[in-house]
Amino acid sequence: MASLPAIKPLDGADGFLRWKETVLLHLHAAGVGHVLSEDPPPPPPGGASSSSPSAEAATRTWARDDAVCRGHILAALSDRLLPDYVRYGTGRAVWEAVARTYHLDxxxxxxxxxxxxxxxxxxxxxxxxxxxxxxxxxxxxxxxxxxxxxxxxxxxxxxxxxxxxxxxxxxxxxx
Missing domain, CATH: 1.20.58 (Methane Monooxygenase Hydroxylase; Chain G, domain 1)
Structure with a gap:
């Protein structure tokens, strides 16, 4: 497998486009980029006690992918920006918050x-x-x-x- 380009930490508006595209490349290469555009599996009808093993596995896989995605995005932020975005609990929420700040018209x-x-x-x-x-x-x-x-x-x-x-x-x- 080809090596991925290094991610220069985002430290402001300059370089956002390159940062965004490099982070997306890393997320998709890690197999977790889907959490940015897909919804998590729905909760089982009737609560967790009635869920099937495959539904539980899908929920665990989604939670793992989301945590890895969130971690990759946060790791690609500068130390100066990390405190502003660490409070978001999901990969998609972090991604959208960064985009609201730096994705200009x-x-x-x-x-x-x-x-x-x-x-x-x-x-x-x-x-x-x-x-x-x-x-x-x-x-x-x-x-x-x-x-x-x-x-x-x-x-x-x-x-x-x-x-x-x-x-x-x-x-x-x-x-």
Whole structure:
């Protein structure tokens, strides 16, 4: 089995996306990531005394998976953040609490990153265009032609697109 990347402890908003994806990879590799999206097994009808051995095993397995998941998430937090999240009793509750804090409004975030984007003469142009396009995909409020015109204005001088090459109101795409 391939080794998993190390998890750099989350210590604030910077790096949240990489942290989140790395933690998810670890949780799924450990076989416990399902507790973040699935509900626990229902309690047996009539109480614990009437439950079947398979239902009891499913409940114990779920409780174990949830505890392991919670432990992995808490272990991936910095010492500064751990006290803020240790009070949550389940893996899903910890995960959702961290997400509420650090998962920002993506559309607004990408819009501001798109506006602030500047081409770097030292980086490959096609890679930068792909990055600009990835941000533009999240900006649902802008039309494709509006986004393309904004991107055109950011291009370096040696890669300028002539005025009028992007149709007004059309379905121009950056692909």
């Amino acid at each position: 993506e559309a607004a975030l990408f819009y501001h990153r798109f506006l602030d984007f500047r081409f770097d003469d030292g980086a490959p142009l096609l890679e930068q265009l792909a990055h600009l396009h990835a941000m533009a995909v999240h900006m649902e409020d802008l039309s494709a032609s509006g986004t393309a015109n904004m991107a055109r204005g950011k291009l370096p001088a040696d890669a300028q697109i002539p005025e009028g090459a992007i149709p007004e109101g059309g379905k121009a795409s950056m692909t």
